[in-house]
Amino acid sequence: SLSGKLDKAFKTLKGQGTITEINVATTAKEIRRALVDADVNYKVAKDVTDKIKDEALGRNVLVSVSPGQLFVKITNEELTRLMGGEKKDINIGGDPAVILISGLQGSGKTTFSGKLARMLKSQGRQVLLTACDIYRPAAIDQLKVLGEQIGVDVYAEPENKNAIEIANNALKHAKATGKKIVIVDTAGRLAVDEQMMQEIESLKNAVKPSETLFVVDSMTGQDAVNTAKTFNDRLDFDGVVLTKLDGDTRGGAALSIRSVVEKPIKFISTGEKMEAIDVFYPDRMANRILGMGDVVSLVEKAQEAFDEEESRKLNKKIRQNKFDFDDFLSQLEQIKKMGNVKDLLGMIPGMGKALKGIDIDDDSFKPIEAIIRSMTLNERANPEIIDGSRRKRIADGSGTSIQQVNNLMKQFSDMRKMMKAMNKMGGGKRAMANLA
Ligand code: GDP
Numbered sequence: 508s509l510s511g512k513l514d515k516a517f518k519t520l521k522g523q524g525t526i527t528e529i530n531v532a533t534t535a536k537e538i539r540r541a542l543v544d545a546d547v548n549y550k551v552a553k554d555v556t557d558k559i560k561d562e563a564l565g566r567n568v569l570v571s572v573s574p575g576q577l578f579v580k581i582t583n584e585e586l587t588r589l590m591g592g593e594k595k596d597i598n599i600g601g602d603p604a605v606i607l608i609s610g611l612q613g614s615g616k617t618t619f620s621g622k623l624a625r626m627l628k629s630q631g632r633q634v635l636l637t638a639c640d641i642y643r644p645a646a647i648d649q650l651k652v653l654g655e656q657i658g659v660d661v662y663a664e665p666e667n668k669n670a671i672e673i674a675n676n677a678l679k680h681a682k683a684t685g686k687k688i689v690i691v692d693t694a695g696r697l698a699v700d701e702q703m704m705q706e707i708e709s710l711k712n713a714v715k716p717s718e719t720l721f722v723v724d725s726m727t728g729q730d731a732v733n734t735a736k737t738f739n740d741r742l743d744f745d746g747v748v749l750t751k752l753d754g755d756t757r758g759g760a761a762l763s764i765r766s767v768v769e770k771p772i773k774f775i776s777t778g779e780k781m782e783a784i785d786v787f788y789p790d791r792m793a794n795r796i797l798g799m800g801d802v803v804s805l806v807e808k809a810q811e812a813f814d815e816e817e818s819r820k821l822n823k824k825i826r827q828n829k830f831d832f833d834d835f836l837s838q839l840e841q842i843k844k845m846g847n848v849k850d851l852l853g854m855i856p857g858m859g860k861a862l863k864g865i866d867i868d869d870d871s872f873k874p875i876e877a878i879i880r881s882m883t884l885n886e887r888a889n890p891e892i893i894d895g896s897r898r899k900r901i902a903d904g905s906g907t908s909i910q911q912v913n914n915l916m917k918q919f920s921d922m923r924k925m926m927k928a929m930n931k932m933g934g935g936k937r938a939m940a941n942l943a
Pocket residue numbers: 610611612613614615616617618619695750751752753754776777778779783
């Protein structure tokens with residue numbers, strides 16, 4: 508999968524303290540290969556990875572994140588930018604507004620027409636579906652069934668073989684019945700052919716849609732890009748609908764189509780059910796392509812919350828085996844600042860392990876904080892002096908039990924051991940890069 512390949516690419520960077528020109532180039536090359544394998548057009552893939560490379564080299568690696576993660580973030584940003592940055596809405600101005608649905612047979616036009624009608628209806632709009640697939644009687648029935656299912660009227664003339672006439676009559680019908688949006692479902696061929704292109708072109712000229720959408724099956728890979736180009740040359744459509752994203756595909760086509768035809772993707776379709784429609788968000792698709800979901804936002808959160816200078820000091824202390832309870836406490840504060848504690852613990856070496864077994868939410872930190880705050884400054888800096896009688900005093904002072912204090916002492920000592928071991932292994936540098 509693309510995700511697996513990108514994982515491999517990012518692995519190249521993992522464990523490296525800084526991003527150097529060499530490992531950036533290697534990783535960028537791996538990313539390019541992975542993108543091409545996922546049906547991203549070669550030129551597009553090359554452009555993206557060139558940009559990613561420049562960005563990665565130009566950007567300072569914050570100590571709070573590993574280079575690999577920063578690279579993921581840069582890649583994500585670049586992919587998002589390439590897919591248009593912001594989400595783009597459809598134009599539904601007009602009385603009635605016409606939305607023309609184009610695309611090859613089997614791409615998902617009829618299904619999407621129903622989905623879009625349902626979505627617009629749920630926004631309180633009056634919608635009319637129009638069946639302009641004049642070649643397949645079954646297509647009319649298909650739309651009628653969907654219309655009934657979602658409670659939207661369907662206009663059809665089963666005997667009429669003139670799509671333009673049907674569409675014009677549908678507009679009249681819409682005006683007469685107070686419908687504000689007319690969605691025109693059209694016929695498609697299995698491959699692009701001249702008659703079909705002419706037909707949809709004249710249909711467009713006749714009904715003057717405020718929005719022409721091109722529906723494309725995301726599973727068709729590189730073909731999807733060629734088809735998009737052909738349709739765009741003739742129809743100059745306004746937006747793309749990517750269907751069948753519920754399958755194996757990782758969305759490589761989204762990237763290529765957007766940059767080859769320079770038209771925004773506006774919706775994605777992720778199943779056969781009428782609810783399976785989503786507005787297209789470039790950043791979410793970038794995440795999907797990267798297959799790394801939350802990693803990216805984690806990195807962002809970490810960057811916001813961690814103070815660089817603090818972490819530099821902390822790194823030094825860890826390296827000198829001087830990590831103490833005050834540091835522990837300030838790390839807890841940092842973690843809390845970042846929000847979703849559970850997810851973030853793994854970013855700090857030893858921390859996740861030290862707190863293992865605790866069901867981690869903000870509340871479970873409270874006794875730990877209370878215990879540390881009940882220690883004297885001397886005890887915090889020199890945990891080894893905390894003997895039995897001190898533990899009793901600390902437990903009483905923090906309103907916890909000796910057992911709880913003992914547990915924390917044990918966890919803290921394990922954590923220090925782990926840091927020490929990492930320093931010894933020479934893996935300290937890696938820990939530093941990961942550590943805030
Ligand atoms: P049309 O010929 O372009 O009108 O395509 P249809 O809307 O009839 O869809 C063709 C087939 O693809 C049908 O079996 C649909 O149920 C299916 N389909 C459409 N959209 C999706 C989707 O997003 N995911 C999946 N899995 N199937 C879809």
